[in-house]
Amino acid sequence: MKRFIGFIKKEFYHIFRDKRTLFILFGMPIVQILLFGFAITNEINNVDIAILDKSKDATTKEITNKISSSKYFSLKQMIENETEIETIFKKGKVKAVLVFEKDFSKKLTKENNATVQIITDATDPNTANNITNFVSSILQKYQQEINKDLKIPYQIVPETRMVYNQELKSVFMFVPGVMTIILMLVSAMMTSISITKEKELGTMEILLVSPLKPFQVIIGKVIPYIFLSIINAVIIILLSIFIFKMPVEGSLFLLGAESILFIINALSLGILISTISETQQTAMMLSLMGLLLPVILLSGFIFPISSMPKILQVISNVIPATWYIIILKGIMLKGIGLAVIWKETLILFGMTIFFIVLSIKKYKIRLE
Amino acid sequence: MKTIGYIIQKEFKQIFRNKAMLPIIFVLPIIQLIILSSAATFEVKNIAFSYVDHDKTSFSRELIDKFEASTFFNVITEFPSERIANSAMLEGEVDVILEIPQYFERDLLKNKKTNLLVIINAIDGAAAGVENVYINQIVRNFNKNAQTNLMQASDKNNIPKNILSIPSFWYNKTLNYKTFMVPGILVILVTMITLFLSGMNIVREKEIGTLEQMNVTPIKKHQFIIGKLFPFWVLGMVLLTVGLIIARVLFNVPMVGSLALMYLYTSVYMLVILGIGLFISNFTDTQQQAMFIAWFFVVIFILMSGLFTPIESMPQWAQFLTEFNPVKYYVEVLRMVMLKGSSFIDILPQFIKTSIYAIVMNALAVWSYKKTN
Numbered sequence: 152m153k154r155f156i157g158f159i160k161k162e163f164y165h166i167f168r169d170k171r172t173l174f175i176l177f178g179m180p181i182v183q184i185l186l187f188g189f190a191i192t193n194e195i196n197n198v199d200i201a202i203l204d205k206s207k208d209a210t211t212k213e214i215t216n217k218i219s220s221s222k223y224f225s226l227k228q229m230i231e232n233e234t235e236i237e238t239i240f241k242k243g244k245v246k247a248v249l250v251f252e253k254d255f256s257k258k259l260t261k262e263n264n265a266t267v268q269i270i271t272d273a274t275d276p277n278t279a280n281n282i283t284n285f286v287s288s289i290l291q292k293y294q295q296e297i298n299k300d301l302k303i304p305y306q307i308v309p310e311t312r313m314v315y316n317q318e319l320k321s322v323f324m325f326v327p328g329v330m331t332i333i334l335m336l337v338s339a340m341m342t343s344i345s346i347t348k349e350k351e352l353g354t355m356e357i358l359l360v361s362p363l364k365p366f367q368v369i370i371g372k373v374i375p376y377i378f379l380s381i382i383n384a385v386i387i388i389l390l391s392i393f394i395f396k397m398p399v400e401g402s403l404f405l406l407g408a409e410s411i412l413f414i415i416n417a418l419s420l421g422i423l424i425s426t427i428s429e430t431q432q433t434a435m436m437l438s439l440m441g442l443l444l445p446v447i448l449l450s451g452f453i454f455p456i457s458s459m460p461k462i463l464q465v466i467s468n469v470i471p472a473t474w475y476i477i478i479l480k481g482i483m484l485k486g487i488g489l490a491v492i493w494k495e496t497l498i499l500f501g502m503t504i505f506f507i508v509l510s511i512k513k514y515k516i517r518l519e
Numbered sequence: 520m521k522t523i524g525y526i527i528q529k530e531f532k533q534i535f536r537n538k539a540m541l542p543i544i545f546v547l548p549i550i551q552l553i554i555l556s557s558a559a560t561f562e563v564k565n566i567a568f569s570y571v572d573h574d575k576t577s578f579s580r581e582l583i584d585k586f587e588a589s590t591f592f593n594v595i596t597e598f599p600s601e602r603i604a605n606s607a608m609l610e611g612e613v614d615v616i617l618e619i620p621q622y623f624e625r626d627l628l629k630n631k632k633t634n635l636l637v638i639i640n641a642i643d644g645a646a647a648g649v650e651n652v653y654i655n656q657i658v659r660n661f662n663k664n665a666q667t668n669l670m671q672a673s674d675k676n677n678i679p680k681n682i683l684s685i686p687s688f689w690y691n692k693t694l695n696y697k698t699f700m701v702p703g704i705l706v707i708l709v710t711m712i713t714l715f716l717s718g719m720n721i722v723r724e725k726e727i728g729t730l731e732q733m734n735v736t737p738i739k740k741h742q743f744i745i746g747k748l749f750p751f752w753v754l755g756m757v758l759l760t761v762g763l764i765i766a767r768v769l770f771n772v773p774m775v776g777s778l779a780l781m782y783l784y785t786s787v788y789m790l791v792i793l794g795i796g797l798f799i800s801n802f803t804d805t806q807q808q809a810m811f812i813a814w815f816f817v818v819i820f821i822l823m824s825g826l827f828t829p830i831e832s833m834p835q836w837a838q839f840l841t842e843f844n845p846v847k848y849y850v851e852v853l854r855m856v857m858l859k860g861s862s863f864i865d866i867l868p869q870f871i872k873t874s875i876y877a878i879v880m881n882a883l884a885v886w887s888y889k890k891t892n
Contacts (some may be wrong), residue, residue, distance in 0.1 A: 171804070175811045190837035192826045193561070193645045200643060221824050240689060241659045241861045243851065246831075259680055273688035274695055274858045277561040278829050281645075284652045284687040290682045298679040305627055305669050307662045309635040312649055314608070320645030332818070340814065350726075355732060432719055433539045440547050443818070448558045450540040453827050455646050457614075463558045477611065483579045484642055490647065491610050 158363060158371040162345075166375055170478045176341070180333045181390065187329045188395045192321040193453075195281045199227040200247045201239060208256040214267075217293055218249070223285045240272050247271045247282045313483045327479040328452030333387060334410070335417045335446055336438070338380045342421030343434040345372045348516075351430055365514045369507070373418050379395045380414040400486025407481065409492075412499050413475040419506035420471070422470055425511040446472045474499050522738055526746025528721075534750060544716070544754070548708040552762055556704050556770060558680045559827070560696040563649040567593040569613040571604050584617065586659050591653050605638075614640040615650055622815035627665070690858050698772045702853040703826040705762040709785075710792055711817055712848055715757040717796030718813040720747060721888075726805055744885055748793045755789045756782070775860030784852050784866065787873050790850050794880030801887040820846040848873050 167173065198502055200218075204211050219226035227245050230236070236248050250268035252258070261267040269286050271279035295323040316323045346369075388406065391397045399406060421438060428434040448454060448473035449463065456464055467473050474495045481487045481495075491498065535541065566584060572579050587594045590700070595613055598604035604616045610781035618636035620626075626633040637654055691698055724730035733743065759782075766772040803809040822828075823837065824846040829839055841847050848869040855861035863870070 168804075169807075172808055175808065175815070176632050179811065179815045183815070186819065186837070186840075187822055189823055190833045190840075191828050192832045195829070196832040198829075198831050211814065223539060228794070239561050241855070243855055243861075243865070259682070263680050265567075265681075266685055269684055269686045271686065271688055271695055271738050272859075273691035274699060274854050275706055275829065276688070276691055278692035279691075280561075280649070280694060283684075285682045286650070287686075288652075290684050293606050294682050298738065304631040305662070305666045306632045307627065307635060307658055307665070308632065309637050309655060309658050311637045311639060311828050313641035313647055313651075316641040316644055316647070319641055319647055321644050324643045324645070336814065340810065344810075348807070387659065427725075429539060431806045432538075432723065433537075435719070435806065435866060436540065436543045436715060439810065439814055439817075440551075440711060443711070443814075443821075444555055444704070445552050447662045447821070447827075454559055454561060455643060457567065458560050458562050459558050463554070468557075482612070485609055485775075488610055498609055516530065 154361075154363060155367050155371060158367065158373050162371060162375045166379065171440040176337065176379065177383065177386070180387060182335060183333055184326075184329055184387055185394065188322060188391070191278065191325045194319075194321050195223050195278065195285060197225045198223060198247065198278065198282060199245045201228045201230050201237070201245045202225050202226060202284070203230050203233065203248060203250045205253045205469070206251055206255040206257075208254075210256040210259060210265075211251045214251075214290070214293055217284065218289055221289060222286075223282075225255050236270060242271075245272075246278055246429060247273070247286075249286065254283070265296055274503055299387065316404050323397065323480075323484055325452070326395050326397055326482065328450070329390060329413050330384075330387050330479065331413075331450065331475050332446055332452065334380065334414060335472050335475075336442060338376065338414055338417035339382060339421035339424065339438045340374050340441055341379070341437065342373060342418045343424040343438040344431050345376070345430075346425035347428055347431045354481060358500075366511050369422055369510055369514060373422060376418050376421075377411075377415060380418065381411060384410045389449055397483055401482035401488060405489060406479075406482045409475070409478050409496065409499075412496065412503065413471065413478075414476075416471050416499055416503040416506065419503055419510065423506045423510040423513070426515075445470060449473070451476055459475045468504065471502050523742050523746045523749075526738070526743065527749050528840050530747060530750040532618060535753075542710060546760075548712060548758060549761060549765065552701070552704055552708060552765055552771065556697055557820060559700040559704065561645065562694070563646045563653075564591050566592050566619050566650055567595055567613045568605055568611065568615045568617070568652070569607065570619065571596050571601055572616040572619045572623040576624040576798060578624035578627075579674065582658075582661055583617075585657050587790045588624075588649055590651070590656060592877045608638070608640055615654070628669070634682045634806065650770060697770045698858060699764045699854070701770050701772050701859050703747045703850050705759070706824075706846060706849045706853055707821055707826065709819075709856050710754050710820065710849070711761065712758060713751050713792050713814055716754070716818060717751045717793045717808070718809050720751075721797065721800040722803050722809045723808055726736065740885060740888060744797065748797065751793055751796075752786075752789050755792070759785055766848070774857050776856035776862075779864055780866070781853065781856050782790070784849075784856075784870060784873070787870070787877055788845065788849050788878040791873060791880055793846075794877060796885045797884035798851055798880060798887060801884065801889075820844055823847070824850050828848050842872075845876055 154374060171409070202215055204215065215226070218224050230248070231237070239245050250270065252266050255265045259429045267290060269283050269304070271282050273279040313319060349358060388410070424437050425434050428437060446452070449467040449470050451467065456467050459467070478492050478495050482494050534544070553593055570583055572583065586592050598607065598889060604613070607613050608616060616638040618638065620634060620636065623633055635658065636784050637651070639647045675677050676770070688694055721730065721826065724733065766776060795816070799809050823841050823844055825841070830841050830847065833841070852866050857865055
């Protein structure tokens, strides 16, 4: 036991003496969560649009006003004919062009029908779709206004209630995701180098001839990083509560416990990577190239898992981050307890055990 | 010239002899491009839908049938009470609850007006917004049918004015996310590989101690740097080529614009990334430090490139920061050229900015590389 404690001490010294890495370790997550918390949003705001008004009457002017005064759009320019649409799209100046047909007002009063064409640059399908929806809903509202005096019979009025996130803030969606990514990558990256570094520098030999058991070496390597990552997690959680006003509807204690579980999971994944790679370079490329994009794309951080093809939904299940994001959102936004998320917790726990056992098995006690 | 040739030869040998790295450099990105491109979709479908029907008339049944018929919704279950439905939402089993009140049909016939309650799980605000639009569309259509069926002669003079909106989606008629995402993910992969490798390259020699040996040779600074970076430049171009072939063959991404233009831009862009990598390499002592810094920038480059979330939606200061993000320009240019067929004149602003960036970064890198300690 004394030997083991000595080993852990050595690991702590290693970390604390490298001031630069320590600074990077704590500085970066803070910068990132602040940056991304504010900047990453898929809400539509101030999209540049152009309008082609072929009738230029009172009604189209009024609609134009309504659209350009909404917070979703900013009117970049008025254009005069259809050929211009192609040019401004190609330059990437605007994302959408609205075309009012000729004699808009006249048609609306006489035939009760008039059309607006919403042409969008659909190279970004999401924005294109959102623009179309928002313009339609502005038009709908305007239509209701002009029809106000009519008594339309047989109306079904849906009343919509947005629960857990009434104002549809995308912060609530992205902050848990950003937390997860930072914890996962920092933890996995840190440990993935710890064993390979000893291999590359030749000090592994010394560890191998020491009376320490393989599992002691591995556990000893992880413990200091658990400590560091917990500090990281606390900082991140505090930032998200106080800066981004994330609610914590559920128990703060449970949130902490689940975060520790997730950290240990990521650390043991890092250890696993370091046992199977020979150089630091391989270890880092594996943990960076191998983890970064899959964690961003498959965990439900940005893109909804339910919309993915079936096979990818299956793959997303083996990514620990997926489960942690569900847990985070559950505790913070829905206020649920262990009674509901026991399954997710158990899965994370199982994965952790799996990584640790596998690393101990893969840890070679002989030199090549 | 000859010296540079030897260094390049040495670097290539080092890359190809490292058997553990080869699959990471060549296979991992390709697999990721293939798999992840399908994951990146904001399309909202397979919505987990449930309902509570207090009315239980043929009329309310008809409305639910409309939802069942829609391709966006998976009608999961009928819940007997709102309480049970809510707890199912809490557990994450359903995302939308439609509650049809008692006397739904009677009210419509008698009072000519009736209500519906829609509850949406809004944690993913954007998806919730889209779900709301879909639901409203279905209800509105249902309502219109009901109106035409029930309208009486006395109601005829109350025909509402109607503004029709006709959407048309240019360059991507079917709103196919893959054509949008494949070029973007390709950009990210090429950037990551080249930045990580070039960032680690020189610092590795420092850490192992072989850099000193290089420093005492008569190799000139610029020869050394060109020799170090050229192999990664080639690597980036090869990856781009493989990626483009996959995009064309596997994902059927249209390539409207000129290939030459894409390669011209990429060749300048690669210089920016390699310059950044070299710069990082010069300012760090260990591979660990270099990697952390490279990682820091890559994550920022990716998430603030407009690839996944639109730049226009960011706050002003963040939009300003994206001006310094080379990946942003690359994503823009590749999408413009590939999907819209933009010409050189159209991408000129991006091209100029990228070129300036390349010159500045490489000047900094050469300046900060010192042969003496």
